[in-house]
Amino acid sequence: MSNFVDRPRYLCALGGAVGTLKVLPRTIPIIHAAAGCGGNIANALNGSAGYLGSGYCAGQALPSTNIYEKDIVFGGEERLEEQISNTLRLIDGDLFFVVTGCMVEMIGDDTLSVSRRFRNQGYPVLAAETAGFKGNSYRGYDIVLETLFREYVDVSSVKDPKTVNLWGVVPVQDVFWMGNLNVLKSLLGQLGYRVNTFFGEGETLDNLKGAGSASLNIVVSDTFGIQAAKVFEEVHGVPYITVPLPIGSAGTERFLRTVAAALQVDEAIVGQVIAGEKARYYAYLERLSDVYNDLDLQRYCVIVGDSNYAQALTGFVADDLGWLPELVVITDILTDEEQKLVAGRFGGFASGIAPRVVFDTDAGNMSRHFNDLWPRNRSQRYYDAFSPAFVIGSAFDRDFAEKLGAPHLSVSYPVSNRVVLDRAYAGYAGALRLTEDILSVLVGNR
Amino acid sequence: MDYVREKAPPVREDRLQTCNAYGGNCCDLAGKSKQGCLIGARRTFAQAQGCQLNLSLAILNTIRDSVIIVHGPIGCGGSSASSAGINKNFLKLRDAGARDVPWINTNLGNNEVIGGGEANLRAAILHAEKEFRPSAIIIVNSCVPAIIGDDIDGVVAELQKEVNARLVPVHCEGFKTRISASAYDSVYHGILRNLVYPPEHEARVMPDELEDLKEKYRLSRTVNLLNVASMSRADEVELTRLLKALDLNLNIMPCYAHPDDFQGATEAALSVCICATHDDYFVEHLKERYGVPFIISGIPIGIRYTNQWIMEIARFFKLEDAARRLIAAETGELEQALIPYREVLRGKRVLIGAGEIRVLAMAELLRYLGLEVLGLRVHHYDKFADAMLSEMPDEKLMYNVATGQPFEQANLLARLQPDLFVGHTGANGLAAKQGPPIMPAFQQSGIYMGYNGVFEIARKLARKLRNPAFNRNLAANTRLPYVQEWYDQDPFSYIDTGDMPVGPVEAEQRNAG
Structure with a gap:
């Protein structure tokens, strides 16, 4: 059986990686890819995701090595090195994240080593291999999170019982990700928890860096961000639960009860939060x-x-x-x-x-x-x-x-x-x- | 020109010495290009740009009653998702019964990278045939299958015997060229090899000499009008109106044409390009193979270049007197209508960016309307701009060749502080954060061409100037990602012109010497 797709509702791993990185605060994606990958992704993400726009440093502004035939023959590592160093010179960001397209992986460019050389010199440069043939946007999201959790999040032996991390709502691919993350954060806030969502309103890279001290990871998905949760557990010893995305009264109640049970929140408190939210909800629905x-x-x-x-x-x-x-x-x-x-x-x-x-x-x-x-x-x-x-x-x-x-x-x-x-x-x-x-x-x- | 026997056309760097990295002025550029030394220029910092596959799809997605197969990993062609909804409406403007043009991605993954992707392509073609019964199945080839060596043409040759749809392979692998305009040649190459052939005419049962003569007469006044994906139906209507006034019939193609329409191209009396850099590959081949002569003349934007475009067509048909009368009538009425706008626009300072031919014509028009043109940014440079460049009154005008590269644009905008910006899709949102009111250089709705286009451009510019609040607020509350020092540096400091390989013209001179 063949696996072609009639009008895919996602991009490739590189597209998902760029979509994820472009909405991570103060983060500059750099793509090491053929010219065209960046343009395709820019047009797709802007027009297909509720007019998201170019963002801080994506769209046509996305730094890209734009490699072409000559680099395919001779290798693109020199070009990548040049692009990273000039991006560091020209662009104001706190984290620079190199992601790759198909061509450079097929010719065997060692993107990770090139990037590591910058990191070893003290520059905030990360890299991950996200060739389009590795999977779709959701895979790209997972790869980026895995890399951040492994290489960016500080290891912390002390856990804060009142802090949790939440992901699984895939930025841009879930066109309403920003609003959704805000809502879920505020719900868990009512249970008395600080929530790092990494991509929601008011999040900073510091929240991400300190995410290792959380006591639980909540993956709001059965399918997205699961690999990343396993990596997080392996590196930082934080367990995870998966809960389905909740919409509406029944779903959200189930969501709150599942999370509360994992965190061992007093049933009375959960009941109070649910009762308060439902009262407001039905006060409107009554109309x-x-x-x-x-x-x-x-x-x-x-x-x-x-x-x-x-x-x-x-x-x-x-x-x-x-x-x-x-x-x-x-x-x-x-x-x-x-x-x-x-x-x-x-x-x-x-x-x-x-x-x-x-x-x-x-x-x-x-x-x-x-x-x-x-x-x-x-x-x-x-x-x-x-x-x-x-x-x-x-x-x-x-x-x-x-x-x-x-x-x-x-x-x-x-x-x-x-x-x-x-x-x-x-x-x-x-x-x-x-x-x-x-x-x-x-x-x-x- | 005869490349049609080849599987794929040459890229534009090789065929036309097209370049996309330059910063300087018009005069200097023309000199350098004639010495053939721009071709090796490149950027040491670069930003995302489209590839020839992206641009090929902009044309191919409009071919009616077709299915597109994007042979590549799952993301290739993903930008089609953003325009799928509106594309159907644009198709319906040409043919009320038009169906959507679906696309299928062959989803090449790890397995195919190792084992080859031909099976996926075969399955996708058969699915397209069975599911949609289209007139044409257009296969666009991406980077990955080119590297792993999939034999697209082999698969097509084999399956053409099994399917009714015409199979049209388009070799437009992104990594092959920096010049996305190579897409025009790749698309036309696929069309020329598979859709362009003389139509079969059935012999009449009852001979009718009068009808035969009428048909011959009709064809002698039929023009292939080669449109571009960035123009609107309203633009087509305007150009059709002007050519109908000269009693000419039109085959409008390639955009929004039906696959069968291309046969008619072989019988027309003349091919006329709308944009000078768009179609030389197609019209040269039509001339070579079917004896259809052609006209490449700027672009019908602005009074001067619209007049020139009409006159060149009229000259071919020996209709100069009629054309002069048409132009006089059109421009007389237009000039009257422009008077109030000239008042508003006089002395406004503008920076213009987009494709080279559009930009040069837009500059001429905006000058004519009384604006001060501060500089031009063009996506690429090739010989088709030379005639228009030589007509530029200010030889020292700032000229930046860049496919996108908004960091250079940001520096220029900060430096020049124009009252208005005219820019390409994708560049406008970034320019907006620096505050100027912006007119998009083109839209698929709205009108930019012919005499009506002149009026609408003037009207739109005046409207933009009336309330620039949205972009002004953006400038006050958002920022671009560049470090502050960038704005003090030379805008072209990341263009590497050093140790450039010898261009073909220079090489020829050397060989001759």
Whole structure:
């Protein structure tokens, strides 16, 4: 079986690495790659991630060796050395991180040694090999985190019981990463914990450097950042737990209880936090009591997303909105083991809704999966139609939604038809935003 | 010119001595280029730029009823995701029934790097055929398969017997060239080899000499109008309006054309380039193989170059008098409309950056409107700019050849402090952090070409000047990543012109001597 992908919803490992590094505070990514890798990544990340922009030192400003044919023949190490030293001279940053493209790895450039020479001279230079053929954006995120945890985070024998680290929400690839990290940090803050999220608001490289003194790592994913968590545990002796990304009341309550149990937080405190958040959440949702019931805003639903979002969105529409998510398509490239793990997240919804869950990377296959699930109208007079319906997916899934005659909201990458700034969909606060966005589509032409 | 027999075209460094690293002035540049010594220039600090694969996709993603296969690791072609939504709308502007142009990535991983990627390519082609039934399947080849030695043309030759779609391999591996404009040649090469051939005409059952004559007459007034991916439908409508006024018919291509449209190119009376550096590879081959003559003349932006463009086409068809009347009517009305804008724009200082031909024409237009042009930044330099450069009134005008490289732009903006910046997509957001109001040098919506383009550019510039608050606030509250000392240094200090290899012209002179 071949593994081509019809319209991938991610870049390569290099793309994921750049996406991760460009939003790490005061960090300057340097790519050692053919000219074009940087340009491709710049255009992809800006236009596909809610208009993220070039950032501090990426986009067209991203330092790049731009190697070409001559370097392929003679090797690109000299060019890399020149580029690093001139980047240090020209760019104001606190951490310089070299990541590689396919060509330089195929010709055998020793990027790590070149970078280490700078580090040995006292320059803050790290490097990792992120050739595109090593995997997709999620892999690049993991490689960058692994390198940071191994080589940048200080080893600390003293652990602070009130500090935790949280990752697994992949910057840029989760277009709402910034808002989501802020929400999760604030929730755990209510439990009495300082949280390093590395990429959220107000984070600094110092938080990252001191992350070794945390007492627990919380990976908000079954699939992303797991390798990095293992490295962290190995190097710094900090254990990790994995929890699925929470959206809405049921999911967030589960999230808080799981984390609290691992941290042995007093049940009464967790209960108080949950009660307070739920009170606020329902004080707002109460407003929709009329419109939801007067206009009948219940919908059949198709959800398309990566393994983080698919279960979170499904749980939210099933258990919070009371919708009928009949079909879920999970679009990242997963091993059989990961698929099993992810599929397991679709069993326990309070509403009892059990959607068909399909793993498929190909954008063109949505209609086929839908037709497999839902019987067509064979000119019956009385037909159980998939209507009224709604599609939550990416910008790629608009066509499918149009074919279905359903309205559509882009949540997972690529999101080219929305502008996203600090918007969050995680937690209770995020679920309110998501409710606003989904229902606004439904009342949008009134 | 005859490269069509080769699998891939030569890169532009070799074919045209194109360069992309220079800082100085127009006059000096023209002198250096004639000595052929720019080609070896390079940067010792560089920033991300596009490759020929990226730019190839900008054209190929518009070919209607096609599927693109990006043969490479999973990230190659990833930028298509950002424009997929809007691309369909642009396609529909040309053909209301147009479908989306999907792309498939062959996802070359560790295994393929060792064992070869041809099986992935074969599977992707068969999937594209079965799933989408397109008229053409266009295969763009990236760096990795080129290094591991995948035989793209072999796979294509083998599968062409099994699929109905025309298979079009495009060899546009990024590492082969620093000049992303090599993409134009790579794309045209694939089109020339696989989509350009004389159409079959069925013989009439009943002879009809009058209809035959009409058809012959129609073809004698049919022009291949070669568009660029950076222009809009509105630009096409404007140029179509002007050429229709001379009673000419148009085949508009390559962007947004249907794969079958390219056959018609062989029967046209003339090929006309919209941008001088874009199409020489295509039109030279059309001339060589099918006897279709061509005109390469600047770009129809601004009154002077629009007039020149129309007159050259008119001259070919011996329609000079009609063209003069058209130009007189158009410019008379336009000049009246420009009066209030000249007031607003007079003396405003502007820095311009984008592709060389656009920049040179834009500079001419903005000068004409009364602005003061402080300098030009162009993505590359080749001989197609020479005529326009020689018409530049200020020979000492600052001239920077750079594909992107916004660190040089930042230094220049800080130095020159222009009232306005006109720039290429991707460079504008960085320039904005230095505060000037910005007009994008092109957009796929909006209009820049012909007489209507002149008016709209004037109107847009005036609008930008009316409220520059957004960028001014950005400048006050954000910063670029360069150290402060950079702004005191020579903007071109990272261009290495030393120990440059001898250029081909010089080598020729030496050999002759």
